[in-house]
Amino acid sequence: MSGTLTVPRARAGAWLPRLAWAALIYNVLVILWGAVVRITGAGAGCGDHWPLCNGVVVPQSPTLHTVIEFSHRLTSAASGLLAITLIVLAFRAVPRGHPARLGAVVSFGLILLEGLVGGVQVLLGLTADSTDPARGFVQGIHLANTFLLLAALLLTALWASGAPGLRLRRQGLVGGWSYVGLGLMLVLGMAGAVTALGDLLFLPADGSTPIETVKRDFAVTASVIENLRVVHPMLAVLTSAFLVWLGVFLRRERPGAEVRRWSAVLWGVLAVQMVAGFSNVILKAPGWVQLVHLLLALALWLALVMLVYRALTGLSVQGGRARVEGNV
Template sequence: MPQQRFARFAWSVLAYNILVILWGAYVRATGSGAGCGSHWPLCNGEVIPRAEEVETLVEFMHRTTSGLALLMVVGMLIWALRLFPKGHLARLGASWSMILIIVESLLGAGLVVFGLVAGNTSVARSLAGGIHLINTLLLLGAITLTAWWAGGGAAIRLRGQGSIGWMLGVAVLAVLGLGATGAMTALGDTLFPSDSLRAGLAQDFDPTAHFLVRLRVWHPLLAAATGVYLLVISQIIARQRPSREARMANLALLLLFLAQLGIGTINLVLMAPILLQIIHLLLADLVWVVLVVLSALALADDSAHAELIRR
């Protein structure tokens, strides 16, 4: 069916965007954000630069893959408008995906144009990085919902959901906030690396240290609290909204949380090597995608719940 082909394409758009995000993390971790100078969208004033430096190649590849991600979302929107009737939720999801990927591009351009890359340690850069990560998660959420609705997912109803509604609302805000602090923590790890765990902890609690260093201690605490909260509400949702899909989402959230906890601990002990930073971000993106799906399941209208329970 055309709708199922579109849904598979939308899931592939999601997967590709996650890969682009991970490459963006590699750009930040290697300090390659200034590889194209202050030029945008050109790279060092050229359409195809001569990559004499590794940083230029890394940044140019990120811009190229990001441009392809934009084209894929454009294609997804055009296909959705042609395939689905007016008022279909897949159209809404694709439209929001388009808006958010444009914002994503502008935020990335702003980082380059205003010099908020490489060794910049300003408050502006840390805030921009946090906002960039929040928009990234919203973009992934919009693409996820587009694929979900295209595959037959039910409409979301916010009114009359009781405790389930506000619990999920808190969860969404908590994960977005955690993502922002994670971006700042990763930036601090990149700009102010430590030789050992002991030296890193000493830096974290030094009142004279840079604010990005002092912020690093809060992210693991917020991550642990948020993870426990997600596990608790996922169990509540699984009982109040019983279905095979909800059970699968609940199990996926549990496994991802345990994996994230393990990788985060190793990341801390080994002083945040680049590979583990990227794996940590991948797991965070997957947690967010599962939370979006779980929210869509839990907040579906009553008739959709009845259909899910019968499965």
């Protein structure tokens, strides 16, 4: 990455940071609309055709499910065009070696992968009411790629706005524990995607208690997806405790206003997310709670990425002297 500590915003161009932040916000909305596709069971609205919809470019006399699925494909395609525009603007607005160029290219690559994973789901019939265990695996991969995409877009927006480049190596325990936190969040998100799928396919509509539902998940006739539903809440407790500790640790090791600010944001979103997760279980995962839960998961991930970024580019206190971390 760039060896320059900061890049003046003027050199990055007036439109580059605006487009980068807009791309981040837009992709969050696209992700939420994708969740609507899953919740409504509209994933098969275009049949088993991809990238065509029911074998044609524009569906004729579409059903509601077709409209929902086709609109998701259109908004996803628009995110790809937005990413291409971001690359063009980055290569014109900033010099060679600027991290915003790398961020834009990586973001586009992850958007392509996002589309390919979605296409695989459709072509293999892993949509709508499919209970194939492979669907859970693909859902997990899809969510992990989504998290990485948002992280890439966030970093691109920061770099385009003149924020410091990032050094990953030689960060000591700060780097090590930060990477553990990011890894745990990725795994938690993947587990959450499987649980959300299990809620959609297997959550009983009767008055079963959460304990009765768990027992049903481990019955002899239960599927792998049902077996894995319990992993997410258990992992959520472990990850939440670790993130609270990580915020305290980073505040001590890399003291600074930005680390304090983003650790507080992380803890606040985490607290709200725990309430949302508990409500999701008690209310038997209604669609609107699932959307809120997903939105908070995205916010939590972005807050963690910001906290780690600020810690890795912030002050390090060693031997009683503060120094600014450089870049590679």
